Amino acid sequence: xxxxxxxxxxxxxxxxxxxxxxxxxxxxxxxxxxxxxxxxxxxxxxxxxxxxxxxxxxxxxxxxxxxxxxxxxxxxxxxxxxxxxxxxxxxxxxxxxxxxxxxxxxxxxxxxxxxxxxxxxxxxxxxxxxxxxxxxxxxxxxxxxxxxxxxxxxxxxxxxxxxxxxxxxxxxxxxxxxxxxxxxxxxxxxxxxxxxxxxxxxxxxxxxxxxxxxxxxxxxxxxxxxxxxxxxxxxxxxxxxxxxxxxxxxxxxxxxxxxxxxxxxxxxxxxxxxxxxxxxxxxxxxxxxxxxxxxxxxxxxxxxxxxxxxxxxxxxxxxxxxxxxxxxxxxxxxxxxxxxxxxxxxxxxxxxxxxxxxxxxxxxxxxxxxxxxxxxxxxxxxxxxxxxxxxxxxxxxxxxxxxxxxxxxxxxxxxxxxxx
Numbered sequence: 332x333x334x335x336x337x338x339x340x341x342x343x344x345x346x347x348x349x350x351x352x353x354x355x356x357x358x359x360x361x362x363x364x365x366x367x368x369x370x371x372x373x374x375x376x377x378x379x380x381x382x383x384x385x386x387x388x389x390x391x392x393x394x395x396x397x398x399x400x401x402x403x404x405x406x407x408x409x410x411x412x413x414x415x416x417x418x419x420x421x422x423x424x425x426x427x428x429x430x431x432x433x434x435x436x437x438x439x440x441x442x443x444x445x446x447x448x449x450x451x452x453x454x455x456x457x458x459x460x461x462x463x464x465x466x467x468x469x470x471x472x473x474x475x476x477x478x479x480x481x482x483x484x485x486x487x488x489x490x491x492x493x494x495x496x497x498x499x500x501x502x503x504x505x506x507x508x509x510x511x512x513x514x515x516x517x518x519x520x521x522x523x524x525x526x527x528x529x530x531x532x533x534x535x536x537x538x539x540x541x542x543x544x545x546x547x548x549x550x551x552x553x554x555x556x557x558x559x560x561x562x563x564x565x566x567x568x569x570x571x572x573x574x575x576x577x578x579x580x581x582x583x584x585x586x587x588x589x590x591x592x593x594x595x596x597x598x599x600x601x602x603x604x605x606x607x608x609x610x611x612x613x614x615x616x617x618x619x620x621x622x623x624x625x626x627x628x629x630x631x632x633x634x635x636x637x638x639x640x641x642x643x644x645x646x647x648x649x650x651x652x653x654x655x656x657x658x659x660x661x662x663x664x665x666x667x668x669x670x671x672x673x674x675x676x677x678x679x680x681x682x683x684x685x686x687x688x689x690x691x692x693x694x695x696x697x698x699x700x701x702x703x704x705x706x707x708x709x710x711x712x713x714x715x716x717x718x719x720x721x722x723x724x725x726x727x728x729x730x731x732x733x734x735x736x737x738x739x740x741x742x743x744x745x746x747x748x749x750x751x
Contacts, residue, residue, distance in 0.1 A: 352390070400417075530553075536550050
């Protein structure tokens with residue numbers, strides 16, 4: 332893979348027409364677009380501060396964080412980070428990962444969606460897998476999620492529907508209207524000082540409420556109540572059952588309802604924390620390798636000068652040495668990246684195991700009890716032994732105090748498939 336560079340302003344228009352493999356996009360402070368891919372399948376052009384790009388395979392792109400970005404089609408997965416202007420994505424055939432981006436519109440994702448730190452509104456058409464969202468500083472509109480829906484800390488209005496189960500956790504009520512529909516069950520947590528008009532419907536005829544006035548279970552299809560002055564509206568419609576509770580002052584906002592004791596016990600930001608630190612280590616490692624390469628080339632040039640070789644022979648030796656060093660650097664970088672990907676996959680596998688262990692929380696209510704039916708997952712593969720590279724990455728971050736001892740223990744336990 333090689334890099335192609337195009338100088339731009341700090342706020343160009345970037346059009347990614349089609350990516351035949353995986354796409355990674357990261358914003359930076361430089362006034363240029365850099366695309367890394369196989370040069371034979373990469374097409375890149377610029378005119379009047381508008382950049383058009385397509386690639387028949389995997390592609391990594393660095394662009395000004397102030398660029399407006401439109402992504403047409405991605406055949407694999409897409410990872411988009413650190414973008415401060417509008418983002419539009421038409422179709423992703425794999426999974427979509429968003430982190431620290433601005434106002435975003437997404438049409439269709441055939442895999443999962445994981446988003447965190449959206450500084451603006453988020454509109455999504457169809458997601459064929461699960462959707463997990465954290466920290467949205469705007470309104471949310473989701474037409475359809477075929478899997479489960481997990482929302483936390485959305486500051487604006489919410490309109491969302493899913494075919495699986497839904498979980499909504501709000502630390503504050505900033506919007507005016509919240510509408511959640513799920514074919515399965517719904518678990519909702521609101522702050523204890525919420526000023527809401529509640530409208531709840533449960534086709535499973537089980538509505539469990541834990542409100543400031545006390546706890547109550549209703550075996551009926553609908554329920555209405557006004558909390559405070561009812562400044563906002565919360566409408567919940569479940570094909571199964573509904574569990575609604577308040578976060579008590581000083582309480583643990585992540586305390587689950589009965590039967591959900593293991594749900595989300597790994598810290599939500601652990602995978603992201605590990606990813607950030609590994610990424611920083613990769614960049615530092617590459618900078619160190621570049622410095623070493625330059626030093627080696629300087630020593631080699633001095634040795635060649637002393638040997639009195641011809642210009643042609645000198646050039647050939649230097650070129651071969653440089654190519655070997657660059658290949659070694661790329662291999663080292665790829666080795667660490669593979670370790671990072673394995674860590675992320677194993678963390679996600681650990682989360683799925685926790686979800687499977689907590690598939691019911693209404694059994695204690697007798698008639699009308701329900702189950703949280705997550706989509707079936709294939710049999711778990713044999714447990715993998717944590718590789719030396721993975722252990723080294725974790726130990727380095729612990730040594731440098733970039734993660735806590737507790738984080739490292741939880742991560743190693745997750746990677747080894749142990750019960751937490």
